[in-house]
Amino acid sequence: MTTPRHSVLVTGASTGIGYAIATDLAKSGHQVFASVRKPEDAKRLEADQSNITPVIFDVCDEAGIQSAFKSISGRLAPDQPFSLINNAGIAVPGPLENLPLADFRRQFETNVFAALRMTQVFLPLIRETNRKKGRIINMSSVSGKMTTPFLGAYSASKFALEAISDALRRELGHEGIKVLLIEPGLIQTPIWGKGEASLNLAVSDQYQKPFQRFVKGVAKNVDRFALPVEVVNEAVRRALFEDHPPARQIVASLPIRLKVELGALLPSQWIDRLLVGDLFRK
Numbered sequence: 001m002t003t004p005r006h007s008v009l010v011t012g013a014s015t016g017i018g019y020a021i022a023t024d025l026a027k028s029g030h031q032v033f034a035s036v037r038k039p040e041d042a043k044r045l046e047a048d049q050s051n052i053t054p055v056i057f058d059v060c061d062e063a064g065i066q067s068a069f070k071s072i073s074g075r076l077a078p079d080q081p082f083s084l085i086n087n088a089g090i091a092v093p094g095p096l097e098n099l100p101l102a103d104f105r106r107q108f109e110t111n112v113f114a115a116l117r118m119t120q121v122f123l124p125l126i127r128e129t130n131r132k133k134g135r136i137i138n139m140s141s142v143s144g145k146m147t148t149p150f151l152g153a154y155s156a157s158k159f160a161l162e163a164i165s166d167a168l169r170r171e172l173g174h175e176g177i178k179v180l181l182i183e184p185g186l187i188q189t190p191i192w193g194k195g196e197a198s199l200n201l202a203v204s205d206q207y208q209k210p211f212q213r214f215v216k217g218v219a220k221n222v223d224r225f226a227l228p229v230e231v232v233n234e235a236v237r238r239a240l241f242e243d244h245p246p247a248r249q250i251v252a253s254l255p256i257r258l259k260v261e262l263g264a265l266l267p268s269q270w271i272d273r274l275l276v277g278d279l280f281r282k
Contacts, residue, residue, distance in 0.1 A: 006082075008033070009034075009082075011086055012035065012087045013087070018085075019045070024230075024233040032053065033054075033072050034052050081133045084119065086137070087139040089111045090110045090111065093153075104153050112160045126177060136168065140161050142183050142256060145260050165179050180247060182249050186222055186253065187232060188227065214279060225256055227253055
């Protein structure tokens with residue numbers, strides 16, 4: 001059965017998961033609007049796929065969001081559902097005791113407040129095309145289900161995004177509008193490279209060695225457990241095109257998936273030991 005063409009806005013499409021989603025959907029003939037912040041990223045997307053229309057704006061900027069809405073609403077292909085994929089996100093690692101509140105706020109501005117504001121602004125377009133299956137897809141993380149040391153800010157933002165998604169799903173379900181979560185584990189993307197400034201965060205003495213072990217452990221785990229970004233594309237297609245997609249899809253390697261599932265079953269003290277490991281050894 002041929003999937004009807006859709007119009008989709010993907011935020012954070014310059015690299016990583018967002019870029020993969022945008023180009024994958026465009027290759028299948030869907031109309032894709034891709035949010036980027038830099039003109040050079042827009043040119044690269046246009047060169048890669050003719051069905052992609054880059055929209056240059058910052059998802060944390062209200063004026064940029066409103067401008068994007070006007071631009072996109074005037075270009076939508078007729079008689080196609082419109083869906084929003086809130087993918088833009090950053091990771092701000094560090095001990096919560098040492099993490100500046102400005103960095104914590106920046107984490108929430110991008111991962112939570114921007115996703116909610118994008119949803120508020122673009123919901124009229126989704127509702128307008130709802131009879132043709134317009135949807136909202138929020139890119140969460142397994143960190144929205146389980147928190148590890150030094151990822152407190154990132155996990156908090158993803159826990160918040162999960163709660164917002166649950167509320168939206170229940171508030172919009174009577175209209176038939178689906179709000180869906182995708183929860184990747186380690187994926188082969190440059191998100192941690194973008195957080196290098198935070199990885200150089202000045203930490204107090206008691207965290208120096210544990211934080212260094214954490215940084216090395218992230219790199220090691222990416223090598224061992226990260227899945228190719230294409231697996232996220234599969235989850236996105238399922239969320240967009242299936243009649244009855246799951247409300248949540250975990251996209252992770254088996255070891256990470258097992259940790260998440262055990263986290264929901266075992267006592268907290270056991271999970272604490274599992275996740276802390278030997279980070280704080282002498």
